[in-house]
Amino acid sequence: MADDDFLSSRLFVDEALTDGGALTLTDAPANYLRNVMRVAPGQALLLFNGRDGEWAGRVEAVEKKRVQVAVERRTREQSPPTGVDYLFAPLKHARLDYMVQKAAEMGAGRLRPVLTRRTQATRVNLERMRANVIEAAEQCGVLAVPEVLDPEPLDRALARWPEALPLVFCDEAAEQADPMAALRPIAAGPLAVLIGPEGGFDPAERTALLRLPGVTRISLGPRILRADTAAVAALALVQAARDGAPPPN
Known part of the structure; x- marks a missing residue:
């Protein structure tokens, strides 16, 4: 760069x-x-x-x-898609704008809003999200412009989750103290990152997440982060792990 x-x-x-x-x-x-x-x-x-x-x-x-x-x-030359899906519970107004822009800057390839049981903002302005993605790409030199998908319920997304796609689940109760150690083995290929809503996941949602094959739980530290801050922290960790990971076979 x-x-x-x-x-x-x-x-x-x-x-x-x-x-x-x-x-x-x-x-x-x-x-x-x-x-x-x-x-x-x-x-x-x-x-x-x-x-x-x-x-x-x-x-x-x-x-x-x-x-x-x-x-x-x-x-x-055109850069390829990053292979990083970013799933998130929508936030309200300016905080959603901020999160979308930062996700584009931090290397998300697809933005996938998911509606959880504790999601506070259930109406999503997709055109505004796309405008924020483009603005971030214009300002930050991004060529692979992230795709913005329609929102869907989290349980529906999990029910048809592809086994070959690792899911990084940001969980304050994760046992792994070193998130980089958890990310390095999966960082080279396509993966998805999930950030929950304010107030965290419902117990049934957490159970469904932990049942998925290939799910990786990481902690973002000892402090409880706002969802928009957690997005930046999680994607920064993923980007750092991908930069240091060997290329896939």
């Missing part, structure tokens, strides 16, 4: 990006460039769409309802 360009403006686009291509941006992207970034003709920027890598572009024209951008050259 040391060679990446974090000074130029980065913009997520839906359109395909190709050598010598041209984009006509309207609606939200055009409004962002024109009224927030206040771009002018000739200004350079970086473009990405989560599929084609990162591309250098240049503003050609700024009009009332659209911005014309020339695509010049690829600056970074």
Whole structure:
């Protein structure tokens, strides 16, 4: 990441990006460039769409309802999906915004809201979540933009859990004192991380979790963390374990 360009403006686009291509941006992207970034003709920027890598572009024209951008050259190849599913009980308003943004920054590949028995916020604004994911990706140099899935009840997700996908269950009662020791054996491949709601899991949910094959319980320390803080702590541990893990066979 040391060679990446974090000074130029980065913009997520839906359109395909190709050598010598041209984009006509309207609606939200055009409004962002024109009224927030206040771009002018000739200004350079970086473009990405989560599929084609990162591309250098240049503003050609700024009009009332659209911005014309020339695509010049690829600056970074597309990175693969991270293979990390992040499951979480939705929170309310600003705290959910924060958690979603941090999950995107910390390497989550898919965001999966799950409704537990103690979930306080049962209505999820998926468009707002996706907007927060894109904003985090734009600001942090992320190319593999996390996918945002529809919410589902936790018991339904557990009932059809694939045996080949390890599940990291953040549990304050975990016996393993060293979370890194628990994560290293599973960190190299795809895995999922689950953070519960405020107030923790219902006893029946905890029992269902512990019955799953391949579940790994980790502790996030001696203090009780808020759910949004726990998300950052857990994903940071997973990222550190993956960085130090040998590649899968």
